[in-house]
Amino acid sequence: MTGTRTLYRDLTLIDGTGAGPVADSAVLVEDGTVAYAGPAAGAPEADGATETVSLGGRTVLPGFIDTHVHLGVADGRALAVNHADIPLSLHALETAERMRVTLAAGVTGVRDLGGADAGFRTAQESGLVPGPRMRVALRLMSHTGGHADFTLPSGHDPHAHGLSVTEIVDSPQEARVAARRLMRDGADVIKVCATGGVSSPSDTPDDEGLTTEEIAVIVEEASRHGGRPVAAHAQGAAGIRNAVLGGAASIEHGYLVDDEGIDLMLERGTFLVPTLATFDFEDRVHLMTRKAVETKRALAERTFERIAEAVRRGVRVVMGTDAGISEHGRNLNELRHLVSVGMSPMDAIVAGTRNAAELLGTADRVGTVEAGKLADLVVCDGDPLADVALLGDPGRVVMVVQGGRVVKDIRAS
Ligand SMILES: [Zn+2]
Structure with missing residues (x-):
């Protein structure tokens, strides 16, 4: 990922720290790492070598961490x-x-x-x-x-x-x-x-x-x-x-x-x-x-x-x-269940991002969208704070970035 620079803009940022959503934000990714995340007004200028990606007002969250899976086990x-x-x-x-x-x-x-x-x-x-x-x-x-x-x-x-x-x-x-x-x-x-x-x-x-x-x-x-x-x-x-x-x-x-x-x-x-x-x-x-x-x-x-x-x-x-x-x-259906036992949608999101990274001992590298962390990003259609259940639908998780690399992109043009 050396030498790549991507500026995501036109987005609402939920950074995983528990801080409220920030509309009109930007995220700059350099060599797989977040170089800037916050209000677009404060973002570094995009130069000729920077790819700019407009997310059309969608929400960006940290990549989620599921701390209990059995990938080797077929469903059920x-x-x-x-x-x-x-x-x-x-x-x-x-x-x-x-x-x-x-x-x-x-x-x-x-x-x-x-x-x-x-x-x-x-x-x-x-x-x-x-x-x-x-x-x-x-x-x-x-x-x-x-x-x-x-x-x-x-x-x-x-x-x-x-x-x-x-x-x-x-x-x-x-x-x-x-x-x-x-x-x-x-x-x-x-x-x-x-x-x-x-x-x-x-x-x-x-x-x-x-x-x-x-x-x-x-x-x-x-x-x-x-x-x-x-x-x-x-x-x-x-x-x-x-x-x-x-x-x-x-x-x-x-x-x-x-x-x-x-x-x-x-x-x-x-x-x-x-x-x-x-x-x-x-x-x-x-x-x-x-x-x-x-x-x-x-x-x-x-x-x-x-x-x-x-x-x-x-x-x-x-x-x-x-x-x-x-x-x-x-x-991410689990987020809906966490809300059903009394957590706010924001707390549920933090449970799947920052808190999960803390349990895994990887909070210095992942779990939040902050400068210095690996660029693990999830882009969704709709407002997950109004309806956290939408994150459980992979069709509405329209983009996934892992370590700066786009690994899924089904945004409607
Ligand atoms: Zn188990």
């Missing part, structure tokens, strides 16, 4: 059986296609919490495959019979052969070794299961998972390697508390968080990634087990109450969709 398929019936080459190509549609949805960065190996991250970084920049967990860690143990009642373990997405540990020492194995294999984040879940065959969201002591050991081990964060799958109240006390950076799902859990999260600055899009499941029940459907229906009402309470109390919320469980390529 259980992680356990995902790769069992197709060749791995097809799995890889399908995953590349999911990366492409995710980027086209306005998501320029993701954290993959299980099911994609480090090769996908490398393929994106090297330009081989278009997609969001990836942080990967590779596999998820639980105890025997926990959320990562897909052994069926028949005794059949779908992970005994082929591509495994699980680490099973039953002591602090085994947890430490598994964390080391994951980091050896290229994990940027360690995913632990602090409770059971909806999709695992032998536990429920209220079952506790790894102990506080085991989680603390993993957190300590990860912190010794560049401060890699630990993301805790946690749905029931007791497991959520265990994960926060163990030092997890984020609670994934957090559906049934209780008041004590909220207190602890506020005290420790733990992020909450509520993945509410997973409750848009009624049109895909045919893809789910009966247990999963029943569990999910039973959870819904209480979840929306408890997440709303966490929002009201001021827990730091970050956007994540659990895409793979929810639909790929519709990631």
